[in-house]
Amino acid sequence: MAECSPDRKMSTKDLLIVIVIALGSFMAGLDATIVNIALPDIAKALDVSTVTVSWVLNAYLIILVSLLLAASKLGDMKGYRNIFLGGFALFTFGSALCGLSPNIDVLIVSRMIQAVGGAVISALGAVMVTSYLSASVRGQALGIVAMFTMLGAALGPVVGGFLTSAFSWQYIFYVNLPVGIIAIILGMRILPQRDPVAPGAKLDVPGVALIFVALGTLIVGLTTIQGSSAVAGLAALVLSVIFWALFVAWERKTKEPLIKLNLLSNDAFTLQNVNVMLIQMAMAGVMVIMPFYLELVKHIATDNAGTILLALPVGMIMTAPIAGKFSDVIGTKKPIIFGFLVCAVALLLLSTLSVRTSVGHVCIYLFLLGAGTGIAFSPLNSAVMGESPAQEWGMSSGLVRMMTNLGSSLGVASVMLVATVVVGPKLAEISAHQLPSMDLAGAFDAAFLFCMVLEVIGIILMLKVPAKESSGEPEEAIMGF
Known part of the structure; x- marks a missing residue:
């Protein structure tokens, strides 16, 4: 160094x-x-x-x-x-x-x-x-x-x-x-x-393999449980549970684990890692569903749809630095809860989208979701690192990145599952271009409501976390996330 x-x-x-x-x-x-x-x-x-x-x-x-x-x-x-x-x-x-x-x-x-x-x-x-x-x-x-x-x-x-x-x-x-x-x-x-x-x-190759199989079968199961492959999807989900259990058992006994599971004995550390996953699930779910809504329900050209989607990351960029500074003064818990609340409201508004909704309203709702995510995300990462011992910052940072990307994976798969439940198996069997706009709008609204539930769960989990002033010590590790 x-x-x-x-x-x-x-x-x-x-x-x-x-x-x-x-x-x-x-x-x-x-x-x-x-x-x-x-x-x-x-x-x-x-x-x-x-x-x-x-x-x-x-x-x-x-x-x-x-x-x-x-x-x-x-x-x-x-x-x-x-x-x-x-x-x-x-x-x-x-x-x-x-x-x-x-x-x-x-x-x-x-x-x-x-x-x-x-x-x-x-x-x-x-x-x-x-x-x-x-x-x-x-x-x-x-x-x-x-x-x-x-x-x-x-x-x-x-x-x-x-x-x-x-x-x-x-x-x-x-x-x-x-x-x-x-x-x-x-x-x-x-x-x-x-x-x-x-x-x-030494690289924990068995641990890597177990994560790959556990995660892969989880996503396969969520993606295929609807439609003609329901039995195969259920079997994949059962396999996923088995391999996650095997991964935990292996990490407990191996000398050089990918994750030191004793970190998870800290409830605040664990709950806030779960919240990292939940907030990313909601954002990833919206980002995968919105292009279909804009292009197939609103019939907006792809380049214009991309410009509309820009509202979400712009909201994040505008709020994340400010939220980080506020959390240094008042602690992380209040900004995190407020951010999750803003996200929940934005997703409730998104769940009202229809064929007749104006583009202006869509942009406002997406900006609100991005703003809420930015408000929660910076303090949330700071809080997770603050609960970790200094000698474990590297592993904790890697775990946060893993939970973030796991949230993206689960967000994409779960909103597709919700949409498929609403529209029916035909969504998994034919191109969305062949389905009526009204059917698609209803499916997407249900997916947005599902994402709102994730944000509400996040608020409940944060209420269980003791309030703690931010020490600012792990900031260097966090900013590299």
């Missing part, structure tokens, strides 16, 4: 290192939202059902969640620079394969390859900043990385909508190629080569 310096201004070398790492965060943020807006076009172009095309998101998220902790451990074992650049290269290669995919099966496999690289980029960015830069500029550097992540997420719907309308859906993946190539070249020249911090450590 770099020595602490009295100089609080980043050098040119420091800034270049941060830019390379931030480009990875930008790509990760962009890719998290750019695909959603193109899902209706992908479903139509490849002639697949709405539920089937959701696997373009699900497959990516399953791999990402499964490998986050493993990628972090691999960087400790083999050195951050080479693993990070290798992940960047794999992400870029996977993006090219996605754009060239001739059918849905190849696209899903390509997304899985892309996700392996995405897990590395996401897992190692913050720890590389911590390792390469002095403590005096670390917070500033992690703030830049966090800003690039939000910028990518904010631009995703707009860029995705423009590229899909002006060219085709393939270009939402091609846009990663120049950024990836530039970042790899810069990284090879700028990122310092350091010895691994834990060269003798």
Whole structure:
């Protein structure tokens, strides 16, 4: 780790290192939202059902969640620079394969390859900043990385909508190629080569495999339990429960676990991690459903739909920094509860959407949801890290990232399940383009109500957490999230 310096201004070398790492965060943020807006076009172009095309998101998220902790451990074992650049290269290669995919099966496999690289980029960015830069500029550097992540997420719907309308859906993946190539070249020249911090450590391969199977069967079960594959879906859910139990049992006995389960004995730590997952489930669910509502119910062009979706991340960007400062003064509990409450109100309003709802109202509701998410999310991450011992910040940060992406996976799968229950099995069997607008609007309203219930559960869980003033000590670890 770099020595602490009295100089609080980043050098040119420091800034270049941060830019390379931030480009990875930008790509990760962009890719998290750019695909959603193109899902209706992908479903139509490849002639697949709405539920089937959701696997373009699900497959990516399953791999990402499964490998986050493993990628972090691999960087400790083999050195951050080479693993990070290798992940960047794999992400870029996977993006090219996605754009060239001739059918849905190849696209899903390509997304899985892309996700392996995405897990590395996401897992190692913050720890590389911590390792390469002095403590005096670390917070500033992690703030830049966090800003690039939000910028990518904010631009995703707009860029995705423009590229899909002006060219085709393939270009939402091609846009990663120049950024990836530039970042790899810069990284090879700028990122310092350091010895691994834990060269003798061992990767918990059984733990990684158990997470992958447990998460994969969970998503498969939620996706297929409706329709003609109900029995297979139920069987997958039963398998998921078994493999989650096996994972917990394995982590308890292995010498080098992915997660130290004794962290979960702290109720405040556990409940707030669950809330990280819940708030992400709601946001991811809305982001996957809204493009279908805008394009198929309101018949809005893809590029314009992307611009409308921008209201949600803009709300987050405007409120997250302010909420973080307030939580330093008044503690984290009140901002978190208020943020969840704003989200619940926004989702209740979204559940009233119909064919006749104006675009202006849609933008206001989405902005409110983004604002509420931003108000809750920064203090929530701070609270989780504040409940963790200093020597476990790295593992706790990895667990928060895992819960966030798990929430994205479950959010996509669960809202599709709710929509399928309302419309019927036909949603899983045919393209949404072939269904009446009124039927789709009703299904989407039910999905928004489901997301509202998640926010209410979050409020109830937070009421069980003791109020605690923020110490601010783990801030550096949080900002890299």
